[in-house]
Structure formats: C-alpha cells, structure tokens
Amino acid sequence: MPQNKPSSISWLLRYLLPVKGRMLVLLLLLLTSTGVQLLNPQIIQRFIDTASSQGPLDSLLTLAGIFLVLAVCSQLLTVLLSYLGNDVAWRATNRLRADLLNHCLRLDMRFHNLKTPGEMIERIDGDVSGMSNFFAMFVVQIVGSFILLAGILGYMFVFNWPIAIVMTIFTCVSVGAMFVIRDLGVKSSQAEREASAVLFGFIEERIAGIEDVQTSGSVPYVMRRFHLAMRNVFVRGRKAWMLRVVPWNVTVSLFAVAVTAVLLMGVHLYITGQVTLGALFLIFQYTQMLNDPIEQLGNQMQEFQKAKSGMRRSREILSMESEIRGGTEDSLPEGPLAVEFSHVNFSYNQGNPILRDISFRLEPGERLGLIGRTGSGKTSISRLLLRLYNLNSGVIRIGGVDIRTLRLEVLYRRVGMVTQDVQLFDGTLRDNLTLFNSRMSDEEIWDTTGKLGLRPWIDSLPQGLDTHLKAGGASLSAGEAQLFALTRVFLTKPSLVILDEPSSRLDAATEAALQTAVDKLMEQCTGIVIAHRLSTLEATDQIMVLGGGRILEFGSRQALAQDPKSGYAELLRDDRQEELA
Incomplete structure (x- = not known):
C-alpha cells in the first residue's frame, strides 16, 4: 500500500x-x-x-x-x-x-x-x-x-x-x-x-x-x-x-x-x-x-x-525511489567468485534490446576476455554485474548467489571495476586512493602502488600521499589516471574484477610492464577484461565474442585462437596484418 x-x-x-x-x-x-x-x-x-x-x-x-x-x-x-x-x-x-x-x-x-x-x-x-x-x-x-x-x-x-x-x-x-x-x-x-x-x-x-x-x-x-x-x-x-x-x-x-x-x-x-x-x-x-x-x-x-x-x-x-533494491543476503564464498549468466535479457529503453538471451559460466579464478563491436553489449554486462541496472529477465549469480538477493554493500565490497573515466575528489592523494577509507594502512597503499608502477610518481610529489589533489583529475596524465584507477580497485582486494580497457591510455612499453603486475594482482580473484586491443587478452582463459547483443562465440582462448574458422582467430589475423602494415 x-x-x-x-x-x-x-x-x-x-x-x-x-x-x-x-x-x-x-x-x-x-x-x-x-x-x-x-x-x-x-x-x-x-x-x-x-x-x-x-x-x-x-x-x-x-x-x-x-x-x-x-x-x-x-x-x-x-x-x-x-x-x-x-x-x-x-x-x-x-x-x-x-x-x-x-x-x-x-x-x-x-x-x-x-x-x-x-x-x-x-x-x-x-x-x-x-x-x-x-x-x-x-x-x-x-x-x-x-x-x-x-x-x-x-x-x-x-x-x-x-x-x-x-x-x-x-x-x-x-x-x-x-x-x-x-x-x-x-x-x-x-x-x-x-x-x-x-x-x-x-x-x-x-x-x-x-x-x-x-x-x-x-x-x-x-x-x-x-x-x-x-x-x-x-x-x-x-x-x-x-x-x-x-x-x-x-x-x-x-x-x-x-x-x-x-x-x-x-x-x-x-x-x-x-x-x-x-x-x-x-x-x-x-x-x-x-x-x-x-x-x-x-x-x-x-x-x-x-x-x-x-x-x-x-x-x-x-x-523518488530507486528501481535497484538490495536483498537481505550478506555472505558470499571466500576467495575468487564464480560468475553465471542464465538467459539474461536487458534493454535501456523499452523495445530496444541490448542483451539477448545471454548465458555463460565463469569458474572461480578464471579470466574472461570480452570483445565485440561498439554497441555489442560489453559494457552492459559489467553494469549488470554491479547492479547499476535491473535485468528485464534472467538471472545473474556471483559465487552461486543471485545478485538480486545480495545486500548492495556486500556486492560492492566484493566486486571491483576499473573504467576508462577516473574520478578524482578534492582531498589528499591517500583519500583518493582509498576512497576515504581510514582503516587502510599506508603499507597496503605502498605495496599495491609499487606493483602497478605508480610509486615513482607518488615519490616525485612534494608531500607524497598527503599531497592535495583537485577534483576533476586535471593534475594527472592519462596514463597516471589509468594506473590510479587500477590501484584504487586492487586496494579493496576484490574477489571479482571487471577491467574496462585497462591499458587503453598507456603506451606499449608501460602496458607490457603493467600487464605483469595486473596478472599478479588478479591471481586471487576472478577477472573479466573488456578490450579492443587483443594483446590485453593474452592472459585470459576464456573468450566471449559479442555481436548484436548475442554471444557469437564463447570458449577457451587457446581453442578459439587455433580454430581458423572462429571469429576470434579472424580478429587475431587482422590484428597481425595491421601491425605488419
């Protein structure tokens, strides 16, 4: 009533x-x-x-x-x-x-x-x-x-x-x-x-x-x-x-x-x-x-x-009330989380479906590479995992639990996402990295920033972690902002990480050095990598090719790469030809 x-x-x-x-x-x-x-x-x-x-x-x-x-x-x-x-x-x-x-x-x-x-x-x-x-x-x-x-x-x-x-x-x-x-x-x-x-x-x-x-x-x-x-x-x-x-x-x-x-x-x-x-x-x-x-x-x-x-x-x-309602479930399995989509359909506007009957399963600790043309539904999958929108139909499970039954705080604590846009707040560098979490120690910050290559930039600042940053991110270069976003997510020690073009703003040399650090940090979590550069998917276990909101291909990266008839193999060939050209 x-x-x-x-x-x-x-x-x-x-x-x-x-x-x-x-x-x-x-x-x-x-x-x-x-x-x-x-x-x-x-x-x-x-x-x-x-x-x-x-x-x-x-x-x-x-x-x-x-x-x-x-x-x-x-x-x-x-x-x-x-x-x-x-x-x-x-x-x-x-x-x-x-x-x-x-x-x-x-x-x-x-x-x-x-x-x-x-x-x-x-x-x-x-x-x-x-x-x-x-x-x-x-x-x-x-x-x-x-x-x-x-x-x-x-x-x-x-x-x-x-x-x-x-x-x-x-x-x-x-x-x-x-x-x-x-x-x-x-x-x-x-x-x-x-x-x-x-x-x-x-x-x-x-x-x-x-x-x-x-x-x-x-x-x-x-x-x-x-x-x-x-x-x-x-x-x-x-x-x-x-x-x-x-x-x-x-x-x-x-x-x-x-x-x-x-x-x-x-x-x-x-x-x-x-x-x-x-x-x-x-x-x-x-x-x-x-x-x-x-x-x-x-x-x-x-x-x-x-x-x-x-x-x-x-x-x-x-x-006004949010259409996103949290559940009552407040527990998830420890460690990396399995991800399962079962007959998921979704649209931003009625009559214009974005995802059509998406079904797949990602085992705990596996990494999935998502590829597809613009508008194929890659980013929509990540948004649904974070419950930024509700499904039209179907079920999404994380760690075997329907995300609609989870408390939103529990979901956000265990799932992290790195987007291409990095938001900075008016505050110290430490506050921006930890998102104002005073319980996080400086040792944890130094350890993660060192692995991701952000430590030299912090050392060059006059006040280190106490340096005051202005809102908007004008004080960071594009590459530094990307490293900043990665550090912010991995500091939370998530069980599931979604990386949306994690190296899109980095040069080839920095990308190669960063990839090793990201691989090490993702050893303790399940990963979903949305990419346009196929080189960023070399460490993934599974590949999903999306088109028109549907799954065109899904399987082992190595198996798809070795299958000359697969769309993924064709993309790899085109990528090599562009490099030679």
Whole structure:
C-alpha cells in the first residue's frame, strides 16, 4: 500500500526541530525588539507634549536620552535577529541539502541518465537556497510582524477604540487577502526554477564538451540554444514575479485607504481638542508602524511562494525511489567468485534490446576476455554485474548467489571495476586512493602502488600521499589516471574484477610492464577484461565474442585462437596484418 506523504508543516518541522533551542532564543529577542519598537513612539509623544507645554529641560533631556538608548538597543537587536535568523535557516536547510544529496546518490542510473549534473546542482542547492532565504527571516518577520501588529492594535484599543477598529479592519482585510492569494505564484515560481535548472544543465553540459564544440565549429549553435534557454528563464521569471507581487500591491492599496481614514480621524480629534499634538503624532506613528509588518508580510509572501516551489521540487526528489533494491543476503564464498549468466535479457529503453538471451559460466579464478563491436553489449554486462541496472529477465549469480538477493554493500565490497573515466575528489592523494577509507594502512597503499608502477610518481610529489589533489583529475596524465584507477580497485582486494580497457591510455612499453603486475594482482580473484586491443587478452582463459547483443562465440582462448574458422582467430589475423602494415 502506498504510504501517505507527510504534510508540508510536519515535513518542515523535521528540519526545524533540531534548531528549536536557537528558535526559542530568536523568539525571546523578537519579543524584546517588539517591546522597544512599541515604546519608542510613546517616548516621542511625551517629549512632544512636554515641549509643547514648556516643561522642564531636564525632563526633555531624560526623554531624549532614553530614546537614544532605545534606538541603539533596537539596532543591536536587529543585527542579532538577522544573524540568528540566518543561522537557524542555514542549519535547517543544510540538513535538507544533505538529505537530498544522500538520496540522489542512492538513486539508480536511469534517473541520473535523465538528469544532468548542472540540473542536479540546481535541484539540490538552488531550490533549497530559496527556502533558506524564506526561513532566514520567517520567524523574524512573519512571527515578529504578528507580534508587532498585536501590540499596536492592543495599545490603540486602550488609547482610542474607533481608530483601533479602522486599523483592525485594515489589518484583517490585508492579512486575509494575502492568505487567500498566497499560492498565486507558486506554480509559476516552480516553472521558473525548472527553467533555471535546465539552463544550468545546458551550461554544464556544453562546458564539459567544450573541445567538441570548438573543433566542430558549433559555437553559434550552442549560443543560439543558450539564448533560447535564457529567454525561457526570463519569460517564466517575469510571469512568476508579476504573480508574486500581487499580495504586496493589494496591501499597498489597502494601506492608502486605511492611513487616509486614520489621519482624518486623528486630525479631527486634535482640532476638537480631544487629543494632544503628541497623541496625534502617536496615532500617525503607529499607523506607519502598522504598515511595516503588513508590508513585511507581503514581501514574505513572495519569498513563501518561491520557498514553496522549492519545497515541492525537493519533496518530489525525495519521493523518488530507486528501481535497484538490495536483498537481505550478506555472505558470499571466500576467495575468487564464480560468475553465471542464465538467459539474461536487458534493454535501456523499452523495445530496444541490448542483451539477448545471454548465458555463460565463469569458474572461480578464471579470466574472461570480452570483445565485440561498439554497441555489442560489453559494457552492459559489467553494469549488470554491479547492479547499476535491473535485468528485464534472467538471472545473474556471483559465487552461486543471485545478485538480486545480495545486500548492495556486500556486492560492492566484493566486486571491483576499473573504467576508462577516473574520478578524482578534492582531498589528499591517500583519500583518493582509498576512497576515504581510514582503516587502510599506508603499507597496503605502498605495496599495491609499487606493483602497478605508480610509486615513482607518488615519490616525485612534494608531500607524497598527503599531497592535495583537485577534483576533476586535471593534475594527472592519462596514463597516471589509468594506473590510479587500477590501484584504487586492487586496494579493496576484490574477489571479482571487471577491467574496462585497462591499458587503453598507456603506451606499449608501460602496458607490457603493467600487464605483469595486473596478472599478479588478479591471481586471487576472478577477472573479466573488456578490450579492443587483443594483446590485453593474452592472459585470459576464456573468450566471449559479442555481436548484436548475442554471444557469437564463447570458449577457451587457446581453442578459439587455433580454430581458423572462429571469429576470434579472424580478429587475431587482422590484428597481425595491421601491425605488419
């Protein structure tokens, strides 16, 4: 049965409750600040009345001194409220950012194939920033505004109830109108955020492919697409802004009517001698003060609409579930693992099969060489072994266990993969090699890097394993990056290793030296080598030739090489002819 989604309020409380202590301090500061704001006009009223009646100078100086002290205190309280409000907002929304990132990292590859990195940055940070801006001043301005309104109206009912009734009507109508149209710009704000996410995704994608864009002369095309994306952001942003300012425009119109009525009543009371000049100023000042919280509520309604659109988009991400579900099995046989595919069918998109009825078995400790044309399904087999995608049908077993019944952590701990793309993180060389596993000793790192030939490069660095690397891998050559990837995988001591073109970036001499080290490291595990260079398959036991998603050949490497009718033997002949040429 589908679970009921929590309400927006309960969802927000989940992130606000951890900072409830700071929010309590914030509320106390708000009450103090409101009291100071309500007291100041009364000090000025007494000053004016005392001056009008030619009262003693000492009293005027005392009132002026009190006013200055209260003004300074008011400014200090404003600074504290702003600081604490932002502190509460960032602490709460940073938890949301962490939850969003953690959730996205656990979603399956189908999701990430549809979302560009730039779009995901906007979803995780941009949307939440809109919520942070709202939360930063929500307590300060929303709660503070209502407290100030209550204080002003309460005092005015004591001072002059007819004027207080006019001010109350204005307040109720303004707040009611804002409440009725509070969601007016939410959908448009959501569309604005979506357009912004598309723009950021477009920029990230084109910058990542800058070499292809420049060499193919596609800059004018890219700029045209950029202008179209920017126009979409502008059009949607303009519509969202126009809808968001409706509450503010409504309150401005209502205030003009209210202030006219209150001032006319106040002037009438002064002319008829019912109030003093200071009291008339007090009425005017409180009327102006009444507009400030109303205006703040209007501004916060705009922020609320942006925050609610961000909230909806964040909840949309958090409600998504990965199609990859881990099992409960947490044990595999020790040592090298057998691999078995039984009638496996797979497609990335419905109606476009990539693998068709794949069945084979690899014994523990054996090495399989995978060859085939681009699009034959070689990489798809490796992705299925790591459960990056689910099968359409069939069964894959590792160590005799259906991988769908295994906990994902167990699978990833025993299966390692080296891809052609090497990802570096912002951190030390040691952290990048061990993937932040502090339990791995330096002796293990030195032993593996020495076997793979990466040790001389590490020794040349000024701080060795403590050298700081930047994200992206710009500090590594192509060959060093390949050695880096091999080291990272073999440090985990896997039972099954998948090597996707392990020597594609290496020269012939380095490849030959590396092959000996890889052979030694793979003595304790089962191996699958995906290769275009047939020379990298000389140490494999079995060969599989794929074509059109089907197994064209599968058998002993030596037997296939000696069979002149086999496709593998034909590829070997073509390879030798290319070398002679």
